[in-house]
Amino acid sequence: MPQLTDEAVPDQDGTGPDDQRRAGTWMTPEAYGASRAALWTGAVVLVTDTDGRVLVQSVDYRSDRLLPGGAVDAGEAPSAAAAREMREELGVDGRYPRGLAVDWIPADTPGFPAGMRFPGEILHVYDGGTWNQERIDSVRLPAQEITGIHFAEPADLPALMDAGDARRALSALRSRINGSGTALLEDGRPTVPTALDRLGVLRTRRTAQHGAWHAGPVPAQLPVRDRSAWLFAPDGRVLLLIARATGAAHLPPPTAAPTAGAAPLGYRYGDQGVHARTAARLTGLPSAPDAEYARLLATPEQVRELSDWGRSGDDELAAVHTARTRLSLPPPPRTPPTELPEAGTRW
Template structure:
């Protein structure tokens, strides 16, 4: 911030006081105020349902879908604006204080009419949490402006929303999964990308596995489609594979790395066969066998949030934590998933 003075700043070549000879830029309050950038301020709310789909709404003044939210009024706090907008647009009361992202939207962003003289905007994205069906059923739309809502698969957002809005929503959703605080964005892109951002996780539709969860071994009469493992590192996180080409997340096969204490955790029975799960403690990690996949360590909750497992996913998650306790491993705190080095690790 420049130093301020109530006196006029001498023109070049004019007389200068001792104060004006000091190092630094001297400005009157009026000149300083006129020099500051003028930006709009907005606030939106990211809400998901229990399946990890994002709430978007249709409006009567544009074709693109949008997150709930809008402009921050003069003298209004952004969090208060977020609560007001959700109440006005959806008829749902709430308090949204956890920021997921703050985005700088440049003045030359396409789509704004020239007569609007869009100066750029600082947009706050708040966490609206996960809404149950009862809360969704309580939505009451106003007589105009909002024409409908639906919950969209994260990978479908670029097809439904303006490109910048979709980037911002996906970055905010990854920030929520990371659990590392508010992400700073510039035109929807994180200034410090995490592993989930760099790998473009959630840009591809998740594979649905909505079959009921059954604990224990797979009965001999049932065909096994695939086997995957909850492979625990010593800190209680688990190994997760990310397809570098698509950003798709999946659990590794049980044989992906040396492990000990393996147990048959359970299985999910769907139309295409059985998805069998085991749990074990990693004893090491060999060099990456397939460079097409990145290897991350993530909490079990993060794996759940990156997957489309339906309500039975909660039952599987409970079984995973029971197995973790049985293996005498700690409950990991939520931190951003960590990409493992190609040469592997040894514990």
């Protein structure tokens, strides 16, 4: 920062003012203030329902959908603006202290009328949490501006929202799943992408598996549609496959790696048979046989949040932690999912 002064600067011999001030070092407060970039400030809130869908609202002044939120008023803290906007737009009281992302939106972003003289914006994305049906039913829309809300599958956001708004919402959602603090974005893109960002996770629709969860082995008379496994690393995280072409997340098959202590975990009904799950402890990972998939280690909760399992997903998650305890493995802390090397590893 340049040193500011309203006073004459002594010359080199200390006898009087020096008209040849060092360029770029000394500035008057007026000159310094004029040199600083002026930006708008905004605050929005990312809310999901229990199925992992994102709350978006329709407004009467544009055709695309928006996250709830708006402009930060002069002298107002961004978190206070987020709470005010949620109260004004949805009739919901709350506090939103946890930031998911801070985005820099450039001045040349398309879509702003020339007369608006858009200078660029710093936009804060706050975590509104997961809303159950009771909280959703408590929403009360104002007489003007907000014409409706609905919860959208994350992969549908680019079709519903402005491109930059959709990038920002997906980056903020991945930041929430990562659990590693507020992500810094530039035009909706993380300055330090995580594995979920690099692989474009959630850019395609999740496969719905909403059948009721049943613990234990699959009964002999039921046809098995597919088999997948919760395969635990020594730190309590599990193996997760991400399709590089689509960003889709999958549990691996039971044969994906050498294991110990394998046991049936449970199953859920599908359209053409049941989806069977087992649980086992990983003893190592071979070299990646298929370059189409990235291999990540993630917490069971992160796998749940990247999947569309309906309410029965909570029952499956509880069974997963019971299996982890049976395998004498620790509960893993939430950290960003880690991509494993193609060369494999051993434990």
